[in-house]
Amino acid sequence: MTLGKAYKTIAVYPEKCDGCGDCVQACLEAKSYTKNPIHSRIKPIKEIHEEFFAPVICLQCGDPSCVPNCPSGALNKNPESGVVEWNEEKCVNCLLCTLGCPYGGVTYDPVAEHVIKCDHCAGDPACIKVCKPKALEYKTVSELYKKWGDLEDLFVPGVSACLGCNSELLMRHTLRKVGPDTVLATPPGCIGGVGSVGYNGLTATKTPVFFPLLTNIASMLAGARRYYNRIGRDVTMLALAGDGGTADVGFQSLSGAAERGEQMIYICIDNEGYMNTGVQRSGTTPYGAWTSTTPVGPALRGKTRDNKNMPLIMMMHNCEYVATASLAFLEDYYKKLDKAIEASKRGMAYIHVFSPCPTGWRFSPSMLIEVARKGVETNMVPLWEFEYKTWELRFTYPVDNPVPVEKYLSLVGKYRHLSPEQIKHIQEVTNQRIEVLKKFVKMLSTVLGQNFKNIFLIMFFLSFRLS
């Protein structure tokens, strides 16, 4: 098995599939020279009761479960092409591979009397060419990354961010995706501080950018958007603000703008404190964390209060879209930006990005992504999204078997002093918050989803649980 090689794959988009069956005909022509669909390697599900079609086909899994299930070595993943190949000579027809595959990718053909599976037609799949609605595409994963790489980086190189800065990574990716037709607000904080905004041609941003006060980020963007609406131009309003400008100092204007449904994308870069002014505590600094204003000494052991749950607070504002993100999960973030761009045409889209800071949190710059990942894997930073349109809240990266919070805390210097009791407290709060979220997910998908759509009921239910 060659790991890490970018194989081509048949990508399936069920939402585009109209169930026409052309792929089946093409597969039959290529593989069996008969008209009997039983020989087709691609098998669309046809749903009678609702408009749902999906082609069922071998995924050529990276870690296939059919291959080790074969007692005679007749199935193998080709390290060059990535195709899971079936060798007729070696197959004994025991069908154990069909027990291994959870996707219906390898099936028994009762006429041919052996199993059949997709082999990508030796690198030129017949089904791709005939799929008019483009529900099937033949491409590699790397092409997708390349697509992002090909988008223009709207920040100049050489900004003055610290080594291993999560914010720099975030602002480059965000503007790539949101695009040049944007007015950017970067208030006091790291993003402004690294030179994204300046004067006399020294601005590092290639889009219109301004430097609001900490207190009026959202209201200035609201005004700018209303002006563009009046003159009939569709321009995206984007805020890249820190947690101070979002959860503390700037909260009143953000809360007001969210309540009025102002059209913008507001991204909170939560590095859990005032990192560019000397690492002071903020409302999102977690319990137990060291900062220069929550010192560690004989009496104090870091912050004594839990952080506020800012993304949930924003969900309570009836925002069009609310999500959390971590840059260790970039695909997830890109998907959320897509939804945020669309939602910002109707109202506020708020994304809360977990943003570890090597300088202020005391860890090596090389560990940035690992810290960002462990935050999610411990469930301290659950990844979820809420859409007002469908009234749906869902986990986008559910962590069913979270690792203990120590695994995350031990990576970060600001937690070095924690006592077992403090770690226990953090674990408990983490568990409690996940439970609250799970209850939301369940509740929104059942009762309120269909009937009430009334946020106040939820607020009533949870008002005593939110910490």
Add this chain to the structure above:
Amino acid sequence: MDHKSHTKYLIIGGSHAGLTALDEIRVYDPEGSITLVSKEYPPYSPTVLPYIICGKINERSIFLRGDQYFSEKKVTLVKNHSVVAVDTKASEVTLDDGQRIQYEKLLIVSGAEPTPPPIPGLSPSYAFTLRTLVDVKRILQEAGRIQSALVLGAGLIGMHIAECLAQKGIKVEVVEMLPQILPGYFDLECSELIRREFASHEINCYTNNSATRVETSNGKVVMNLQKGQRLEGGILIATTGVRACFDFLVNSEIRTDRGILVDDTMRTSVENVWAAGDVAQAKDFFSDKKVLSATLPDAVVQGKIAGKAMVGVESISPYPGSIPMNTFNFFGNRALAMGFANPEEKEGYEIDTMYLPTAKIYQKMVFKNNCLVGGSAINSLLDPGILLNLIRRKVDMAAVKAEFVGNPVQMSRRLMWKTWRKEEQERKRDDTG
């Protein structure tokens, strides 16, 4: 020879569980030293052996891995040796030639071996078993000489050999102690249909019967049955059951029962020792008991978990529990059994059965609390892997049960899409498209 070597990972046994674990270890630890001790080399699967007898596959092409694989994976092979003792305090094993290997982490995947039944007169010189390539060669040698054969035990292997020998023109008779053939996997109705097919090919199955005495006369094996019959055959093949091979653990601290007891991550009672496959006694899916599971797919699942656990991967999905499952092909027909297909008490179970005698199609689905818990089928076109996942994930089928039993292929694929496939696709949308 008193030679002592050291290895990070030591694997005892080289079939499916061991090889899957090895692959998994190398995914997470590309460099750590691995030593594999195997009685036989190159590795092969016992499952494939009957197919050699009926000529479906050549005995030279059954090997699962070769020298190139092991050198690429940087594995030190100890071929044609077996382990005689494990010292868990010193983390050390002793081989049959006195050689000692010290390990940091040990995986026991030593499998199982046939247990000939305690019948008076039964002697290994004419009673064959089928577990190794040597057994196959012995049977093939005899097959050219004999006109008839007796098979003791109507399990999957026994019935399979009966068919293989019958295809060579040998008259075969099968004796089973329990009231049905293929007990443990197939339900009574299904096994009755299979039995009829065997009978139409002149293979008689004596069920609810057992051998009281075996003897030889005039170069033939004579078996006297409990109910008075007297059967004769050129050879006797005993496939009455297997037992887990862990004799070498007698003086170790590893807890055993009928197999080596393991937890959800395949770890034994000793911290740095794991076990998987036929030798492991692990959680049952349907009960709190720990059971032996002798199926190949389970060995793969267990091997994978053990490999991850041995490296110390943090986020391991725990072993979901063993679900009995198997496929069985006979005279051009295909049978499938999975899960709880034969509930003893009918209380609380919903059973849907469909039988088309002319087309020889049979299908049975068993539900409990609106979840699929088992099923069996003959010649019914199903996606077994999808059904198995419906059982394992306890997918609620209250709304779709009627449609499901009417069209299990379409409905199970739809459920697959709407549950795990959609979930996975959304999670890594950008990988698959």
